[in-house]
Amino acid sequence: MLKEGKIYRRKDLHTKLGGQQQSGISTPSQYPVIMIFSGESGKNFGYNDGWQDNDVYYYTGEGQEGDMKFTKGNKAIRDHQLNKKAIWLFQNHKPGLVKFIGKMSCIGYHHRNAPDRNGHDREAIVFELIHKKK
Numbered sequence: 001m002l003k004e005g006k007i008y009r010r011k012d013l014h015t016k017l018g019g020q021q022q023s024g025i026s027t028p029s030q031y032p033v034i035m036i037f038s039g040e041s042g043k044n045f046g047y048n049d050g051w052q053d054n055d056v057y058y059y060t061g062e063g064q065e066g067d068m069k070f071t072k073g074n075k076a077i078r079d080h081q082l083n084k085k086a087i088w089l090f091q092n093h094k095p096g097l098v099k100f101i102g103k104m105s106c107i108g109y110h111h112r113n114a115p116d117r118n119g120h121d122r123e124a125i126v127f128e129l130i131h132k133k134k
Helices: 010-017 040-045 072-078
Strands: 007-009 033-038 056-060 086-094 097-115 121-131
Touching: 007 010, 010 033, 010 097, 033 072, 056 097, 072 097, 072 121
Parallel strands: 033 086
Antiparallel strands: 007 097, 056 121, 086 097, 097 121
């Protein structure tokens, strides 16, 4: 079991659980979990993740070009309760290392304009997550 605040090697998480190793949203097929990874480097690509004043964590969905759609990882986050999958939030710590923030629950989402990786305006999905208490 993961411990909140503990630092993990991302490679070790994927070795144990599987899932996409390069994506910000990883959906291991053999486990009922969605791992999401957030960090400062995403700001270069229009991602502006972080805690809001109301204790809601805004997490920008995946998709680097054009409008974001509810496919792959975005669909997994949106439908996590329906599919009985936990969301685990990790913050990038140092290269290859991530800090486990905790189990989250998606309470909604909204759209906002953000640049894609080519600098074009597009509609981004921003998930609204709350910390799921034990």
